[in-house]
Amino acid sequence: MIEVKGLHKSFGEEHILKGIDFVFDTGKTNLVIGQSGSGKSVLMKCMLGLFTPEKGTIEYDGKAYSTFTDEQKRELRQEIGMLFQGGALFDSMTVEENVMFPLRMFTKKRKRELKERVDEVLERVNLNDSGKKYPAEISGGMQKRVAIARAIVNRPKYLFCDEPNSGLDPHTATVIDNLIHELTVEYDITTVVITHDMNSLLEIGEKIAFLKDGVLAWTGDKSQIFKTDDQTVTDFVYSSDLFKKVKEAQRQGL
Incomplete structure (x- = not known):
C-alpha cells in the first residue's frame, strides 16, 4: 500500500499539487486520470522520490519516505518496477x-x-x-x-506505469491492460497507472483518482464513474467517443 497525505508541490509561483490525499491499494490497479497539466506526472514523480513535496507525506506500507535513509531509499528502489511511456528499451x-x-x-x-x-x-x-x-x-x-x-x-512490491498504452492500437492496448492487471493480482503488487486512456479505465479501473488543476476532484471505480453527478468528472469522461458509445448503450439497455 502507498498512502499520500496532504501532498503539495510547487515550481516557483506555480502550485501544481494542492493537498492530495489518496491510498493506492495493494493487489489492485490504481489509476490516476486527468487532463494534461492536472498534476498526474508530478504526483508520480513525487511518489518515486524524483520531486520533493513542500508539504505532506508519502508512506510506503506505513513508512514515510521523507524519513528514509539513503540505504532505505536504495532498498525501496529495488522494490519498485517502472513501466515507462515509450518502453525505454535499450x-x-x-x-x-x-x-x-x-x-x-x-x-x-x-x-x-x-x-x-x-x-x-x-x-x-x-x-x-x-x-x-x-x-x-x-x-x-x-x-x-x-x-x-x-x-x-x-x-517488485510496487509497479508504476506511465501511460502504458501510448502508441498502441486498441486491441494491443487491451492485451497490455489485462497483463498489467493479471500480474498485479498474481504477485500482489501495488500498481499505479498514470493514464488518459479511457479503454484502460474500463478494463482495469479498480480504483481511480481523478485530478483537476492539482486537486483530487473525484475517487471511485470504473462502475461508479458512470453514476457520478460531478460535472467536472462527467465533462472529462464523456469527452471520449468510447464513453459516449458506452453511455448510449446503457441508455438503450443494451
Missing part, C-alpha cells in the same frame, strides 16, 4: 539483455540464475521465443511486453 541490447538489466544492477546472482529468472518472466509475458531478438525486430506491443517483463523481473 536498442543495442537484445530482449533478454534488456530484461536482465535490473537484475545485474540490483542483485549479485550468478549468470545461470539471472538467465533462469529472465526466461521465467519472458515466458510469463508470452515472449519466450524472442530473447535473442533486438527491440527493432519486434512489434510495438511486443516491445511493451518486454518492458513489463523488465519491470517485474526483480519481483
Whole structure:
C-alpha cells in the first residue's frame, strides 16, 4: 500500500499539487486520470522520490519516505518496477539483455540464475521465443511486453506505469491492460497507472483518482464513474467517443 497525505508541490509561483490525499491499494490497479497539466506526472514523480513535496507525506506500507535513509531509499528502489511511456528499451541490447538489466544492477546472482529468472518472466509475458531478438525486430506491443517483463523481473512490491498504452492500437492496448492487471493480482503488487486512456479505465479501473488543476476532484471505480453527478468528472469522461458509445448503450439497455 502507498498512502499520500496532504501532498503539495510547487515550481516557483506555480502550485501544481494542492493537498492530495489518496491510498493506492495493494493487489489492485490504481489509476490516476486527468487532463494534461492536472498534476498526474508530478504526483508520480513525487511518489518515486524524483520531486520533493513542500508539504505532506508519502508512506510506503506505513513508512514515510521523507524519513528514509539513503540505504532505505536504495532498498525501496529495488522494490519498485517502472513501466515507462515509450518502453525505454535499450536498442543495442537484445530482449533478454534488456530484461536482465535490473537484475545485474540490483542483485549479485550468478549468470545461470539471472538467465533462469529472465526466461521465467519472458515466458510469463508470452515472449519466450524472442530473447535473442533486438527491440527493432519486434512489434510495438511486443516491445511493451518486454518492458513489463523488465519491470517485474526483480519481483517488485510496487509497479508504476506511465501511460502504458501510448502508441498502441486498441486491441494491443487491451492485451497490455489485462497483463498489467493479471500480474498485479498474481504477485500482489501495488500498481499505479498514470493514464488518459479511457479503454484502460474500463478494463482495469479498480480504483481511480481523478485530478483537476492539482486537486483530487473525484475517487471511485470504473462502475461508479458512470453514476457520478460531478460535472467536472462527467465533462472529462464523456469527452471520449468510447464513453459516449458506452453511455448510449446503457441508455438503450443494451
